[in-house]
Amino acid sequence: MYLLVFYIWQLPVLAVGACPALCSCTFGNMGLAELRLVQCSDPGISAVPVNVPANTTKLRLEKTSITTVPRAAFYNLSELRFLWLTYNSVTSIHPSSFVNLKTLRELRLDGNLLTSFPWEGLRDTPLLQTLGLHNNRLSSLPAHAALFLPNITYLDLSSNRLTILPAELLDLWFPLPGQRSGPLQRRILGLHDNPWLCDCQISMVMSLSMSLGSSVVLMDRMVTCSRSLGQSRVLLTQVEPNRCMRPSVQPAATRVNSPLGSNVILRCDATGYPTPTLTWLKTSAYPDCCQQHESVEELPRDLASFLQESPRVGVRWSIISLNGLTYKDAGEYRCQARNMAGISEALIQLKVVGITRLSRFPKKTPTAQLTSSKYKKPNQTVIKIPLGKDSQTPRSTKTQTAPDLTNKVYPGGEDVQDTK
Known part of the structure; x- marks a missing residue:
């Protein structure tokens, strides 16, 4: 106590x-x-x-x-x-x-x-x-x-x-x-x-x-x-x-078409006073038929991975590099330049072009052998008529059906040829 x-x-x-x-x-x-x-x-x-x-x-x-x-x-x-x-x-x-x-x-x-x-x-x-x-x-x-x-x-x-x-x-x-x-x-x-x-x-x-x-x-x-x-x-x-001077933005290109899987660089240049800062935003997706297979992204969104430099007072440029393009990369990109005098932006549309499936070329038909047969399919060939004695041009030319000189195989399995 x-x-x-x-x-x-x-x-x-x-x-x-x-x-x-x-x-x-x-x-x-x-x-x-x-x-x-x-x-x-x-x-x-x-x-x-x-x-x-x-x-x-x-x-x-x-x-x-x-x-x-x-x-x-x-x-x-x-x-x-x-x-x-x-x-x-x-x-x-x-x-x-x-x-x-x-x-x-x-x-x-x-x-x-x-x-x-x-x-x-x-x-x-x-x-x-x-x-x-x-x-x-x-x-x-x-x-x-x-x-x-x-x-x-x-x-x-x-x-x-x-x-x-x-x-x-x-x-x-x-x-x-x-x-x-x-x-x-x-x-x-x-x-x-x-x-x-x-x-x-x-x-x-x-x-x-x-x-x-x-x-x-x-x-x-x-x-x-x-x-x-x-x-x-x-x-x-x-x-x-x-x-102060409100910024002005000039993109290197306003429309860019690039193949699927390729690399592309988007660039914009800005001028203003004070020297503007540049930011990139993706504002919308490209209405491409093949994009439905891609996951839907929330837009607009800020893009953090970009490079910018100011070579002198009042001038700044910026680039964003997109590697291994997918359909999800397609859309509208906005390059925003801002300083205390205001804000300006430029729009760049990027379209990702897929690989189209080409139609097959027709196979070449082998040259027909010049042998006659009475069991041949019709085939067309052009036969030229010899020149006349007093003419420098052919008397006539016409398209004539020529016999198919390939072998005919019957259901019985026998290969029949004309022996004449």
Whole structure:
């Protein structure tokens, strides 16, 4: 009994003792079971603490000397919802730093020295909605960043060194009407205080964000840009940047007939500004008589196996390779080109030609022997009449029935020939 009372009395003491050094921990009424906040703000902290209590829901590492965030730095904090690493000296973050943070909702890295960010690491935080990268040294945004930001509703990229926004991010923030999946999602973006180039992308962001019913709200509309790097910046609203150009698509061929079992390549070229991206869709099957023997496929469907390249700004081409054609490959293919200025497409009809069965040629009749017989079948041959004495042309020609000079076999089995 006394031991049990002593153990219960010691619970808050043990909880306080579990708090990392140079940090403060906030506990609830039930001690360790209600631990919620851990805050570490001492300049003497140079590494991410490893003994943070497992039931922490909010961790704040602020104004420390931490320079790197190692791999699986918060692996034991599966209940963490808020992670603040603000105003430290962080220069690098391992791509697997956020593994096992399945419940994380908010990640703030403001006021550090980051020149790049591991966007692929966000796949370990499926519930993340807030990402703060204000006041770092980011100079570029990779195109693949858009793959890991579909659920982000608050993104602060202000006060960095960004110059260009990739078209993939613009497609994510301002989807075309035919590209939306699910309800419209509102986003808050911080893009101000960056040395943007006065180009089509940043101009379109500004105009679309100010349109009625826009899905994007800018934290600050005082966005500046410059004609080239190093030049003085002016408000984007005071310049007329390069205009976006709707893509134009040109297929290599609009109709393709290819034999069954052969290989075929479909190609299309697109131009536009910003440089358009290309996708392929099969929209319908070809109404071929022999296709009824093939399994029915669900159409339209996206085609993932294709190649595309951009030899220069504003130009992109793409090919799709179909090997060992079957009747199921026949149909209509659409090459779609899109950028933030619009979408265009080209139609290519592919017909798979089967092998037709040829009729048998008639067998050649062997040359008849010039022997007479009274038991022969009639056969026609042309007999020419000799020329006359005073004429250069034949007197007449006529078709005459000639006897079949082959042997006749009677039912009795005897082979009878004329012996005359």
